[in-house]
Amino acid sequence: MKKSEIRFSIALDDQKVPEAISWTATDAGPDIHFAKAINVSIWDRDQDGTMKIDLWTKDMPVDAMKYFIVDTIGSMAETILTATNDTVMATKMRELCAELSKHIDQEQKTQK
Incomplete structure (x- = not known):
């Protein structure tokens, strides 16, 4: 079975506010990509509900x-x-x- 990974990296300021968001993915090549916001929703099969991550940089x-x-x-x-x-x-x-x-x-x- 083929596996693929997506990784997010969040740089936070002293107040824990995102300053920079970057991501890489095994299927997107070796480059680091940058974003000003992310919205990730995951259906948790054990909880039978949605888990969410919403982040945006302070300059968005x-x-x-x-x-x-x-x-x-x-x-x-x-x-x-x-x-x-x-x-x-x-x-x-x-x-x-x-x-x-x-x-x-x-x-x-x-x-x-």
């Missing part, structure tokens, strides 16, 4: 964080469609993404 822009969340929901819509073929749930999630994107765009227009 607020508007980028909002788009990150919208992109994550959109990706989850594709996952639910592929995993379960539930088109209703996927469609509702995509509609929510469109609505949230409009909200963010409107916010940005009013801030300018």
